[in-house]
Amino acid sequence: MNISIGELAKRSGVKVPTIRYYEQIGLLSSAPRSEGNQRRYGKTEVDRLNFIRHSRELGFEIEDIRELLAMSAEPQASCHQVDSIARNHLVEVERRIESLMALRAELERMISECGHGRICDCQIVEALADHGRCMGDHKH
Known part of the structure; x- marks a missing residue:
């Protein structure tokens, strides 16, 4: 998968400015850029953004989401x-x-x-x- 930020927004239900904000604060890794200098995203970013969006819908604060994401990277913990x-x-x-x-x-x-x-x-x-x-x- 190699999608644009617009497509990522469509697939995740998160607006483009919010995606950029999540990148800025480190919840979402900065995306690699294409030769045309466009951000490109894959399934990992779609899944992570869906996790963030759903957590926010449930009212979790950003710092809690940051911790939850870090912990989810250690599935055996x-x-x-x-x-x-x-x-x-x-x-x-x-x-x-x-x-x-x-x-x-x-x-x-x-x-x-x-x-x-x-x-x-x-x-x-x-x-x-x-x-x-x-x-x-x-x-x-």
Whole structure:
């Protein structure tokens, strides 16, 4: 396989500027260049980019992905560290879900208290202007 960056983007679902960024930060190796100075990619890069894209879709941070990629290069090693990264990510996802649920409850409360009158009497605007009027901690 000897594909262009455009074809790599198409096959992986990752935009060209993002591919260049991943090369810049070292998540993806710099591609060899053709005689016409075009980047050329193979199956290894397609597979690696699919791994990165899927990891990002699941919300993993770049540094976690970097570690996961390094560990995947040692298939016989213990997966303890991979498990640890995934567990830490799960804790963070659960924290965000809890925060979003609190945010939803606060927005539902604000909307339910709306009198559907004029802006000058709007409880939603009042609550947005004064955090003290909120019922719970909903920082996102």
